[in-house]
Amino acid sequence: MSILVVAEHDNTSIKAPTLVAIAAAQAIGGDIDLLVAGKDCGDAVKAATQIEGVSKVLSADDEAYNHSTAENIAGLVVELGEKYSHILTPTTTSGKNFMPRVAALLDVQQISDISGVITEDTFERPIYAGNAIETVQSSDAKKVLTVRGTAFDAVSDQGGDAEVEVLTAKHDTGLTVWNNEEIVKQDRPELTAASVIISGGRGMQNGENFTLLEGVADKLGAAVGASRAAV
Structure with a gap:
């Protein structure tokens, strides 16, 4: 099996939920590739190579991925996804934005917010506001999953030595125009x-x-x- 994890990052560092998603990928088993898509994201790519358990870092550095718009990221993930059995990303605002589109384009059922791995095709996730745990088995050839941010022990962001593959594929649908953003900084964790x-x-x-x-x-x-x- 081979697994693709789509990283959550800010072009300079890898966000903590990505380390949890990689832990979930390790629980599934198989080689793990980490996709870092952004603009001027060299520092994030370098940080990604140090993450424990990652075999290869896929670097997609292009203006099309600057703001992680769902249309462009999904197109890239779908193209890459052809050779992977599982595609994972953290259950974050970004992940919830592009991952359903990935599942639709691949014509598979997304399994959202997994909190446990039973086998390579069977997973647990919370339902009813966390008051019950549901066990879900997927019969799809490709498993598209989002990972609950606190459900697995995060892997270390040090000690890895992954190789880097630079991607030339560019997906710019032109369907979205980025206007502006307001960044609110706070000391508390997400x-x-x-x-x-x-x-x-x-x-x-x-x-x-x-x-x-x-x-x-x-x-x-x-x-x-x-x-x-x-x-």
């Missing part, structure tokens, strides 16, 4: 990847009282969450 979460519910009474939780979260290096009722 909710989907946090190891500690401080959560509030009805007892907080109103949104203003959530500032009480934020102080605790900052002390613990935790993310702030909320129950469905509070949301």
